Amino acid sequence: MTLPLSYARAVEEIARFQVPQNIAQAVEELQRLDLATRLLALYRIFFPNEWQASTAPWLPSHRSPHSPKELEFFQLASERLFPLAESWLDEPTPLIPFVPRDFDWWNCNLEEWEPAEQFLLSLYDRGFWGEEFLEQLGLAPCRILSAEEIDWRRLERLCQNVPPPLSYLGEIMNLIDHTTGSLFLDESWETGLCLEWSEEHLRLLSRHWATAEAIWSKEAELSQWLDRSPENKQAAIDLWNQASR
Structure with a gap:
């Protein structure tokens, strides 16, 4: 049965604020927040006009490790700085997903x-x-x-x-x-x-x-x-x- 949109959205919002249940989850959440802070700071540095105009949400949904605002930053970086490997962005990583164009x-x-x-x-x-x-x-x-x-x-x-x-x-x-x-x-x-x-x-x-x-x-x-x-x-x-x- 499909939940009403408003109810489903409410459940999704609540899920984003779940408290970690153990030390491992707490460490993982702190690492995610640290990465998100760095990504958003870089968004503001490199693309100040887009940052100012952005209305994308700050928090990720339970279906994505990155917030819509972080995803905006990735897209801008790929278009204006250098291509990012999108497949690497499925999970939070402290490493920049750049791909060498080497040819062996x-x-x-x-x-x-x-x-x-x-x-x-x-x-x-x-x-x-x-x-x-x-x-x-x-x-x-x-x-x-x-x-x-x-x-x-x-x-x-x-x-x-x-x-x-x-x-x-x-x-x-x-x-x-x-x-x-x-x-x-x-x-x-x-x-x-x-x-x-x-x-x-x-x-x-x-x-x-x-x-x-x-x-x-x-x-x-x-x-x-x-x-x-x-x-x-x-x-x-x-x-x-x-x-x-």
Whole structure:
């Protein structure tokens, strides 16, 4: 039998104020309140106008570990700071649910990538080169330096002397090497980086997300350029080989 809305709502409201029955429940409730306090403080710091205009309830329902006001904050953070892993928000956690966008290319087959990505991965790791790969790209056989033979600082300097998007080559190889300086690109599930909710960590991750987006934009531009002609791929090979140790 469906309860009348007003009665059901009353039961729900009462359930939110149940007193903990033991020490474990009391500790859990105190931890939840501490987290809620931090989340709402961050909401007010990062989105003051939305905070001022918000009419969302402060307290959670018995069906959710977070209040509607906390959920508002999560949505704003995902839209304006960096994406949050929504599945992690099903339970209260003191850790920011950010997900590294790492790609463990060494665990994949070359065919799983787009043509320009195949070329860049093969440039970075000669183990990806098939015997006929250069010929398939319309390139003449030539020696390709391995990543271990590259002077990365020299590659960076060389990239500064060529026009874009070829000038992005060094940054994109850093993406493959997981040395971009962005937590979203360099970290992986294996590293297990954990950051607690704080203003400092949110600002840090927001900056790193902006860096990641800028690198992805350059990767897309470079990939389109490489796909246009074998000559462009050869120019990338030549630039890479010039950066020998």
